[in-house]
Amino acid sequence: MILKSVSIDCVIFGFDGNSLKVLLSKQNPEAVLKQLSEQEDFNDIKELYDDHPSFVDPKVWNVFGAHIPADKDLDEFARDLLYMATGMNDVFLKQFHCFGNVDRVPNNRVLTIGYYALINPSHYIIRKSIELNDLKWFNLNSLPKLSFDHGQIIKKALEHLRHEVRYQPIGFHLLPDKFTLTEFQTLYEVILDKKMDTRNFRKKIAKMELLIDSNQKQQNVSHRAAKLYQFDEHIYHRLKEEGLKFRIE
Amino acid sequence: MILKSVSIDCVIFGFDGNSLKVLLSKQNPEAVLKQLSEQEDFNDIKELYDDHPSFVDPKVWNVFGAHIPADKDLDEFARDLLYMATGMNDVFLKQFHCFGNVDRVPNNRVLTIGYYALINPSHYIIRKSIELNDLKWFNLNSLPKLSFDHGQIIKKALEHLRHEVRYQPIGFHLLPDKFTLTEFQTLYEVILDKKMDTRNFRKKIAKMELLIDSNQKQQNVSHRAAKLYQFDEHIYHRLKEEGLKFRIE
DNA sequence: TCAAAAGTGTTTTGTCTACACCCATGC
């Protein structure tokens, strides 16, 4: 049993070192319908898919989403979705907004609860399941044709990310375990869309005492190798209790 | 037609000059059922009310909430709810979180989308409708017995308010049209639960150039009368375009 | 004239900004 009038959409952000991307999918209508037809309430729910843009127009891409099973907690199901899409657990995932205009889905009344996830693409395992025809990272300034209000959902997710990243140290989730300060700065420059001063940025980070020096350096780079740092959850939690003043802007 | 599996709950905050309060209601089961029975899908929806705590236990209070009609936009219906509760339009209203654990409502799967509203109790007109047995402001540190997860909903609304109020000039919505700087400061002290220095606070506010001097003073106070200020939406919007740097903490 | 709250300035401390050069490494 699923809830016909509520779905979850999960905007998956990734950072490849240069730009912020979003992971989108194309569904395979036959496979989706086949899978759904195994459910007892198939007759009830199939109408939800009749007019689905991505079943009608093969050019249309989607944010990962699905209707919520009646027996799944919201956050739990968002995690399941994310696992289906990326094969990853332990991902930063955050609910950001519920979209509920009457006309957001033609012919059906469906609210959708938006989550965004931050993942590091290098951890990411392609899990192109049978229900998906395609799965691809898109640059945020060159998005393809999208289903329903998925464009708005992505836009709003990005706004939330932009806000959140300034006050909470969540940017780390987009980076590899070990990263250089330049990568870290580039990430912030990309998300906040502004250039920052290297010296000032580093001073700020240093003062927070949020990173640990891994005592390693980059390998195989044709220039001076940069130190690799790690973000440590323990340090973060300790600082949080002491009233962490994290702010980058 | 209503959506059986989704409701809205609207946490209404008010400030009386001394403390932050929340407006709660007690429902009148007979009147609610009578009103519902006029709807075509009554048989479908009455089960939603069978075990409602406030129908079973007369001591239980509620955040204002209702199931969403199929033909109402989410934000629009949140406004309707607020109007039903307070008789006010033009109220600051913000969606903050969707609560969706399986067990949040016993025997039914109901998600609820949380909104919070900021109102100035002096504008507030009691509209104790027939469906309500009682309607009352409660102090946040002495809440009564509440339905379902309404305690958590209020707590989370308060967290969001606390965050929001620091970066956006929304505190004004809790004050009368004309207010003194002391009232303004007290409001922030109450919401953020910390004492602030009067001189520094006033300097900060003055620098923002967000308030206009109404050229009026308090009347009938047994001490030096304070100047009354106004918050002006126009100024706010102009400053916002210029990149308003509002921060109080 | 007293009580009660309004209103105001200065100093110190810390944070933010702007800015330019040397360092290490691979080719």
Place this chain on the structure above:
DNA sequence: GCATGGGTGTAGACAAAACACTTTTGA
């Protein structure tokens, strides 16, 4: 030895924090 990005310090401007007394008003 050169190209490439890594890494560092200082001075000036600005904002935040700490702190105490005078003013106005009504009773």
